[in-house]
Amino acid sequence: MDLNLSPAEEAFAQELRSWLQRNLPPQWRESRLRALSEDEAAAICMQWQKKLGDGGWLGLAWPREYGGRGATMMEQVIFMLETHRADAPPTVDRAGLRLLGPTLMELGTPDQKQRFLGPLIRGEVVWCQGFSETDAGSDLANLRTRAVLQGDHYIVNGHKIWSSNAHYASWCMLLARTNPDVPKHKGITMLAVEMNSPGVTRRPIRQISGITGGPHGFNEIFFDNVSVPRENVIGGVDNGWQVGMKAITYERGLFTMLVQIQFETVWQELRDFARTTRRGGRALIDSAVVRERLAQSYSDIRLMRLSNLRYITRYMRGMRPGEESSLMKLHWTATDQRLYDLAMALGGPASLVMPKGARALYEGTWISDYFHSRASSIYGGTQDIQRNLIAERMYGLPR
Ligand SMILES: Cc1cc2nc3c(=O)[nH]c(=O)nc-3n(C[C@H](O)[C@H](O)[C@H](O)COP(=O)(O)OP(=O)(O)OC[C@H]3O[C@@H](n4cnc5c(N)ncnc54)[C@H](O)[C@@H]3O)c2cc1C
Structure with a gap:
């Protein structure tokens, strides 16, 4: 691989460096956040996320039709290097931009793309990933959280665990069992669940590192008769295994x-x-x-x-x-x-x-x-x- 930057890549790096100089206040630098409480640090990361969104630096690789820059992989690497050098804080959202966005672009309905992609790329929302349960980690297909269709809504009941950033999330990409009568990989559906819906409870897990929320923190989520509109099914009913696996391939x-x-x-x-x-x-x-x-x-x-x-x-x-x-x-x-x-x-x-x-x-x-x-x-x-x-x-x- 040729590691010398092309003139276009050099121009991209230059544009980013000068944007960072103008937009990153010294008190927002990642190294300064350590002195703050988790909530104070998360509030700054959220402001930074919005600023990146306003500046057009989120979802760099997303196609232009969805508000991205259609950036090459090299440009994404440049973005990482330059923001690291500038000591820029992380965004609070990870699951939305990395997992959900690309999944929706491929599998979402036109209405879902319209509703969810804009807020994501503008840095306005935080998504979490509600996949794992106490008996469904490596063996994810074993999940037990149920979603039962009643009229135009799914009623969700169950428990998720290890959900990073659910603490701060406005939305959850949830895997739930919609059909218990078929082989376990085949009766799962992905739903977009609003985290402030009645019946959703999040409980941050305090870790040995002292962290609860924040970029490394995770939570339990309890769903107690949570009502989710059926138009929030992502990628088709009972197709959640395929959708979840696709999302995970975008993760790394x-x-x-x-x-x-x-x-x-x-x-x-x-x-x-x-x-x-x-x-x-x-x-x-x-x-x-x-x-x-x-x-x-x-x-x-x-x-x-x-x-x-x-x-x-x-x-x-x-x-x-x-x-x-x-x-x-x-x-x-x-x-x-x-x-x-x-x-x-x-x-x-x-x-x-x-x-x-x-x-x-x-x-x-x-x-x-x-x-x-x-x-x-x-x-x-x-x-x-x-x-x-x-x-x-x-x-x-x-x-
Ligand atoms: C920092 C962190 C963040 C996370 N964030 C999220 C999140 O945002 N959302 C979410 O849904 N989940 C999240 N997770 C959960 C993560 O996906 C699970 O912890 C992981 O899939 C392992 O599942 P488990 O913990 O149930 O362990 P288990 O699957 O119970 O595994 C226990 C042990 O058995 C071994 N084992 C299991 N199956 C096999 C096998 N077939 N062959 C050989 N060995 C096996 C494992 O390697 C492990 O050593 C997070 C986890 C961590 C640590």
Whole structure:
């Protein structure tokens, strides 16, 4: 892949840099949000999301007919690099722009496109993903939340869990069982459910990292006789399995590129920390073990970058990536966990001080990201599920 920017890409990067300079107030920078409460930080992320929407920077890759820029993958990468460099905060919505938008463009009715895509691309709404249940995670088709048609409305009853950002969401893309009398993959339907409907209760789950809502937070959602108009069925009644799987394929996309950029920044912090911190009369970097682990992490991150570039190249040549995304997810998780294991080892006891605590290392980002790195072997399909996919679909091994 040619990493030099074309004149058009350079112009795009320049336009973005100057827009960021004019529009990102210093007090909104991501690194400044750490000092705030979760709700205060989420309020700023929401304002930033609207600003990006007004500036035409959301849904970059969406076609122009839906308000996007029809951006190339390279332009999306440029967007990630530049916003990361500018220390821009994240948007609150993720599921809407990444999963629902592309799914609706492909499978939504004209009315749904009209109702849902505009608010999404203008940054006005937050969607959450209501798929998982206590007995339906890896085996998602086992879900039990019921939606029963009564007149023009579905009546929904059930319970969802691990729903990221449901705390702040205005809408939920919900998978519910509409037909219990057919094989379990065949009786599921996706519904767009308004989160302030009577009968919807959200309960944030407090995590070990201290986070409840916010970009990494998740919730339980209870549905108690919630009425949902039948025109909110997305992609056809009893077709929810196919629709959900399609939505999930949009999930990873370029996200690993963003994560890799973040890992690079943390790796540099670790290296500088090892150079400047003395323990037992010598600098940490003087230890061969420390140097070896830093080198291992460095090569993990470089490998991640190269796999990303290969993914982008294939995509730009019109090839749709297949099970390599499972390989990328496996490697991403190993990289994530090794990196933060190293952070904890280098920091020693001080690495355990939580954010906002006196003497927290790097404002407590290492410890909270260490906890979050434990989740990376679960979300987006567990390590075991990725291995199954690789074994069965890449190598043709028996189930
Ligand atoms: C940070 C985070 C955010 C999330 N956000 C959302 C969200 O927004 N919306 C949502 O709906 N869900 C969300 N989830 C839930 C996530 O999709 C599930 O946790 C995941 O699918 C695993 O399901 P489970 O937790 O029920 O574990 P289980 O499926 O019960 O797995 C338990 C263990 O058994 C193993 N296992 C299961 N099946 C097999 C198999 N066939 N072969 C081999 N091993 C197997 C697993 O690898 C795992 O180790 C989120 C999870 C996390 C951690």
